[in-house]
Amino acid sequence: LYTGDISHTRQFLVGGCARPRKGLQVDTLVIESTLGATESETNGSYTEEVYRLADAIRRVLHRGGSVLLPSFALGRTQEMANIIAQLQEEAVIPFTPVYTVGLGRAVYEIYYKFSDYLHPQATLRPLSRFERLGNVWETSVVQDLLRRPSIIIATSGMMTENTPSAMLAQTMVKSSHHGIFFVGYLDPDTLGYKLLHAAPGDVLQFEYDRPGVEIVLEDIARYRFSAHATRSELAAIIERLQPRNIIYVHGDADALEWMRENTGGDANTFAPLVGETVTIEV
Template sequence: MPQFSLIEDYSLDIILLTHCHLDHLGALPVIAERNPNAHILTSLPSKLLAPRMLYNSHAVMKRQRDELGIKEYPLYTSSQIDALEKRLSPMPFDKPRIFDDKGESLEITFYQAGHVAGASGCSLTYKHRKIFFTGDVLFEKQRVISGANFPEQPCDTLVMETTRGNTELTPNYSREDEIERLRTTIVHTLEHEGSVLIPVFALGRMQELLTFFHEWNKANKLPKVPIFCSGLGISLVDTFDEISRKTGLIHFRRKILHELGVKPFRKRLKAGETPDEKAIYLVSSGMMTENTPSYTTAAALLGNHHNTVCFVGYCDPDTPGGKLLASQQNDNFLFEALDYNCPIRAHIEQFDLSGHANREELLSFAQKLDPRAVVLTHGDPEARDWFFDELIAYSPKTKIINPPPGIAIDV
């Protein structure tokens, strides 16, 4: 939970939800209830996605309360989710909305941020001062959504994400080449009687990967094997279909599941078990969090050199996914939650298909906006440090703020 105690003396007038990944959405039912009169603004796709994500999170927390004895879970009730759903006020992209109060006015505009369906950057103008929040952003276009469409007029304060500040871009990098490398890795594994595990976020990555599979399938470039997907990702497919039909903001249709013959991931494999037939497991969580489908499937596949694990997104170093990426072939890998230890025989591959902008693009975006102050958010300390050094070197007069957690800052 965020440290809401720091803002308990204030009543909030407006809450902006940039997108529905849980690091942004997860505590919204709680703060919304504490501020019953606040306007809660988000994009239309996010309004449709938020309840699904929260209901899933609620179910996971209930299970964790029972299995792990975490007494404070769930952090909110299902009726709090319902109450929140009614209050989410959809904002179109690129159209300002003005809020007046006591003779003062605040103008808010949402802009498409790429990253994931519904993701938004927001600009706030108050007394001729303009603040721009990037939220999580990807400038490059994906199959399911377009890239960010941010304004490039100057602003006074820029609040910017820095997720990839510590990631150097590979020379001659191309997303299309990475997608093709992923395809050949999958095909090679299947042709050599192995199975493929791709740990993914249920929101965004899974639907993007399904779109690749669908393209390859149509072009006869993917062997026909069962594709297993975990529950939340499949249920989000319905919402993606609805968003696609209602808004045209994303390109995704439910029928892809049928055409690919996707099967729900129901029965978890036992540690060390060889699946009955070779298959593709496109399952969450993306970082192989303990006891998720990707974690238990890894425990089944890791000990066999025919199999491959393909990571397609960021893994925190402290998660099982991060630890597996840091290991070497033939090291022993401990699945702590299963009390199972096995040597790494499967191939471990990583593909750069990130949902976050690379650091050079974000840097040049910041330089174009030429703000008086930049506030760095959402990255590890090393990632924020890189942006701090680059921005200071480029524009010594700009105030660069690398805010410590829990401290109010003055811009």
């Protein structure tokens, strides 16, 4: 059995995964381990995180700034767009233009076409509800965009150099009135992680082969909208299935280590490196 990326949490558009039935015979379980190093009890509820983010967005818009939400093109862009729309419709945050970009919009059209697969209570707004972001590689386009408060949902979620979120952030970090709020996982080697942990006065490079930019902006934070199961949920799946072999994948070294040391009982456990071959006795 291969889990892929799983979560028990009901998100705005997608329901949580069904728990495997007891008695299911599984010889080998390949299970994701993304949050293996994160204590489950530190995560608030999904709804609580939505309103924490709303407070931060409202604060930025009221002081005349714009909000950047770096988001993955698949899943997170569509989720965040509809969360923002819902918050505006509930008058929790002001009505300002909401922009989406590129691949995130293309995936949105697929969501719309196959909306029957979403949660039965999900409300998927038409893509026309959200403005199309212009050519952010043109400095004048970004400067014009940021003259008025707005909410911008842009790829990449980890803010890889030269992507739309990085190009927008390159201008936004030079001012103090904007806000950049990450809403997904950040690999420690990425620009997004470095920006999240940067202090005013630090210099970061947002474009390859271009000089770095000094950080002025302080309102940079991360909100947890993970599409991954907590480590206690992962442990419960393993306990329920009782597989003979467990292969832990899709996690940093410390996450894989925690999972291997704290789950599985008497099972044969593996945490292979990329490219490593695992031999299983049957």
